[in-house]
Amino acid sequence: MAKKAAKTGKELERRVADAYRAMGAWKVEHDVELAGNQIDVYVELETSGRLLHRIAVEVKDWSKPVGIDIVNGFAAIVNLLRHERLIDEGVIVSASGFSKQARSAAETYGIRLLEPADLEAMVAEAKGAGRTRSTAPPVPPPPTPYIAHPYPAQEHFTGRERTDLTAWLEDDAHPLLAVIAIGWCRRIATTSWLN
Numbered sequence: 001m002a003k004k005a006a007k008t009g010k011e012l013e014r015r016v017a018d019a020y021r022a023m024g025a026w027k028v029e030h031d032v033e034l035a036g037n038q039i040d041v042y043v044e045l046e047t048s049g050r051l052l053h054r055i056a057v058e059v060k061d062w063s064k065p066v067g068i069d070i071v072n073g074f075a076a077i078v079n080l081l082r083h084e085r086l087i088d089e090g091v092i093v094s095a096s097g098f099s100k101q102a103r104s105a106a107e108t109y110g111i112r113l114l115e116p117a118d119l120e121a122m123v124a125e126a127k128g129a130g131r132t133r134s135t136a137p138p139v140p141p142p143p144t145p146y147i148a149h150p151y152p153a154q155e156h157f158t159g160r161e162r163t164d165l166t167a168w169l170e171d172d173a174h175p176l177l178a179v180i181a182i183g184w185c186r187r188i189a190t191t192s193w194l195n
Contacts, residue, residue, distance in 0.1 A: 012061040012116070016093050017041050019119040020055075023126040034086050037077045042087075054087045066094040066113075068101040075109035085144050093119065 017028045020043045027044035034042070034056065041057035058074050060066050071092065078090030091112045092098075098106070098113050106113045114122075 009059065009061040012093070012095055013040050013059045015116065016057055016059055016119065017043075019123050020045070020057075022123045026052075034081055035084055037081070053089065055089045055091055056081060056087045058090070058092045060092065060094045060096075062094065062096055065097040065099050066092060066102050067099045068105050071098075071102045071105040071109070071111060071113075075105065075111055078109070078111060 013030060017030060020028050020041070023045065025043050025045050027042070029042045030040070032039045032042040039056045040059040043055040043057060045053045045055065047053050056078060058070075060070065074090060074092055078087065081087040081090075089112065090110075091114060092106070093114045093116070095116060097115055103113060105111075
């Protein structure tokens with residue numbers, strides 16, 4: 001009996017993957033490990049601005065609606081993966097819908113909840129709009145900066161910095177700012193060619 005349930009779940013995963021492919025996804029993979037977490041379906045789509053949009057999809061082929069515990073658990077994984085810049089969005093697809101509490105939690109965490117009918121509608125909309133994959137790959141997100149020795153952020157500006165910033169904001173009709181070094185800024189006088 002358990003093997004049959006697993007096959008059913010894999011069938012829904014295939015349907016989800018096929019739907020994203022039909023929407024023009026560049027990359028669709030099953031059972032991907034990201035930062036030690038197993039993701040049912042990993043998707044890379046191109047946005048309208050030709051940027052890469054990465055989605056982690058959790059698929060639940062259950063006979064009852066998905067509850068808040070699943071959403072809370074997946075939200076923690078999505079938060080970690082977003083922080084590590086491995087994904088941009090988390091999605092849960094449920095064959096039997098979601099509880100009211102699960103929908104509320106998902107809204108709070110920024111997790112998209114979909115049912116198979118929602119995916120079908122998204123595919124139809126993409127096909128109707130003629131959205132297909134372009135010949136050039138999407139632009140990947142910029143690399144995560146590495147800061148060897150981070151400086152603590154100053155909570156309040158005082159003294160000379162505050163005076164300089166206040167004067168810069170209040171006195172100049174066309175303020176320009178150049179950052180010279182950490183903790184120091186200088187106002188640059190505007191010239192006639194900027195007007």
